Amino acid sequence: xxxxxxxxxxxxxxxxxxxxxxxxxxxxxxxxxxxxxxxxxxxxxxxxxxxxxxxxxxxxxxxxxxxxxxxxxxxxxxxxxxxxxxxxxxxxxxxxxxxxxxxxxxxxxxxxxxxxxxxxxxxxxxxxxxxxxxxxxxxxxxxxxxxxxxxxxxxxxxxxxxxxxxxxx
Amino acid sequence: xxxxxxxxxxxxxxxxxxxxxxxxxxxxxxxxxxxxxxxxxxxxxxxxxxxxxxxxxxxxxxxxxxxxxxxxxxxxxxxxxxxxxxxxxxxxxxxxxxxxxxxxxxxxxxxxxxxxxxxxxxxxxxxxxxxxxxxxxxxxxxxxxxxxxxxxxxxxxxxxxxxxxxxxxxxxxxxxxxxxxxxxxxxxxxx
Numbered sequence: 001x002x003x004x005x006x007x008x009x010x011x012x013x014x015x016x017x018x019x020x021x022x023x024x025x026x027x028x029x030x031x032x033x034x035x036x037x038x039x040x041x042x043x044x045x046x047x048x049x050x051x052x053x054x055x056x057x058x059x060x061x062x063x064x065x066x067x068x069x070x071x072x073x074x075x076x077x078x079x080x081x082x083x084x085x086x087x088x089x090x091x092x093x094x095x096x097x098x099x100x101x102x103x104x105x106x107x108x109x110x111x112x113x114x115x116x117x118x119x120x121x122x123x124x125x126x127x128x129x130x131x132x133x134x135x136x137x138x139x140x141x142x143x144x145x146x147x148x149x150x151x152x153x154x155x156x157x158x159x160x161x162x163x164x165x166x167x168x169x
Numbered sequence: 170x171x172x173x174x175x176x177x178x179x180x181x182x183x184x185x186x187x188x189x190x191x192x193x194x195x196x197x198x199x200x201x202x203x204x205x206x207x208x209x210x211x212x213x214x215x216x217x218x219x220x221x222x223x224x225x226x227x228x229x230x231x232x233x234x235x236x237x238x239x240x241x242x243x244x245x246x247x248x249x250x251x252x253x254x255x256x257x258x259x260x261x262x263x264x265x266x267x268x269x270x271x272x273x274x275x276x277x278x279x280x281x282x283x284x285x286x287x288x289x290x291x292x293x294x295x296x297x298x299x300x301x302x303x304x305x306x307x308x309x310x311x312x313x314x315x316x317x318x319x320x321x322x323x324x325x326x327x328x329x330x331x332x333x334x335x336x337x338x339x340x341x342x343x344x345x346x347x348x349x350x351x352x353x354x355x356x357x358x359x360x
Contacts, residue, residue, distance in 0.1 A: 105289060105299065110316075115289070116296035119327050127327040129294070142300075 013062045014088040016096065018138070018145045020161055021082055021089055024061055026145055030070060030077035037061060046072045054080070064088055069162070085158035095149075099156045104136045104149055112139040139164060191241045192272045194280065194349060196322050196335040199266050199273060202240055204353035205333060208249060208261040215240060221249055221261055234261070243270035254358040262355060269348035275337075285344045288318050296326035303340050314343040331356060 013022040020026055023036050034041055037059055045055040053072040058065065069081030090096035093107040101115055114137040119127040132153050139146040148160040191200040198204050201214050212219055215238055223234035232251040237244065248265030274280035277291045289297055298319040302309040318339045325334035338350040 101293075102286060102289065106286070110301055111299075112301065113299040114296075115298075116321075116326055117294060119323070126332075127323055127329055129323055131294070 014064070014086070014090065016089045016091045016147065016159065018140060018147055018161070021066070021084060022062065024066065024079070024082055026079055026082065026161060026163060028079045033068070033079055046070060046077060081160060081162040083158065083160045097156050100154045101136055101151065104138065108138045112142060113137065192243070192270070192274065194273050194275045194337070194351065196320070196337050196351070198351060199245070199268065200241065202263065202266055204263055204266065204335065204351060205355055206263045211247065211263055243268060243272055252355065252358050264353045264355060265350060267348065267350045273349070281346050281348070283346045285318060285341055288339060292320045296321040316341045325354065
């Protein structure tokens with residue numbers, strides 16, 4: 001009984017959704033982030049350089065490595081992006097590291113989905129498709145929070161959660 | 170019996186193959202109707218004059234016009250765009266083809282009635298966009314079971330404006346194709 005409860009709690013901690021991982025949420029104020037991570041974070045860019053408003057930090061969250069993008073708004077700093085590659089992180093329907101493109105598409109019926117190859121640019125500046133790498137972006141609406149699944153050889157290897165607006169696409 | 174078989178292989182089979190070729194959907198067009206063609210080129214294929222009132226109006230900047238026509242016995246809606254090839258000189262070029270005939274299929278057999286997952290599997294290496302509702306330029310017709318699946322070539326995917334970019338759009342109802350549209354973003358003829 002105790003083991004089952006602990007497993008569910010762990011799953012909840014690593015639940016991957018369009019707005020975050022477990023209790024790590026997009027838009028969360030920096031002070032809240034410190035509380036969730038239970039540690040004091042020293043920023044090296046924001047608050048040091050008055051011009052730069054963004055900073056990426058590497059932290060541990062419930063034992064997994066997570067990269068968090070921060071954005072300084074007018075009066076507070078907030079979480080603006082979360083990236084991870086832990087196999088412990090999964091969506092409610094079980095999508096995570098190792099899932100493939102068709103599984104993602106089938107799991108997000110009715111969502112906005114963008115499945116595209118990655119490109120590289122060489123001397124002629126013409127885009128060349130990278131055969132092994134692709135991304136699948138899932139959004140609830142045309143603009144808003146999204147999960148970007150990064151795939152290598154059609155298997156998810158990492159993911160990013162971030163807000164996407166039309167002019168960024 | 171042998172004579173009937175011979176007749177089939179000599180006369181009927183090639184006719185069917187030619188018909189199929191006429192209705193093959195690709196990113197570049199439908200059969201011999203190829204995106205980027207001039208209005209005159211399309212008129213030759215259809216063997217009829219096409220009236221595009223917007224193309225005559227050079228005062229209001231109406232650059233686009235559509236015409237509903239018959240191509241090889243199927244209904245098509247063709248979209249043209251004004252393309253300047255010299256100062257103040259332009260021709261109308263084909264930038265869109267819309268149809269819903271079950272005769273039209275891609276080389277791999279995708280057409281009216283095909284399931285969404287088959288489309289995605291068929292275009293595994295290309296950019297595939299899935300959107301709820303029927304997406305038409307900046308407007309979306311929402312509704313239960315309606316979705317749009319777009320296949321973008323590399324130029325369309327990377328918004329490479331130095332190349333012609335092509336997109337194949339499938340409109341689906343309850344995950345099955347009911348119609349399609351082929352679209353091109355053509356580079357300037359002056360370049």
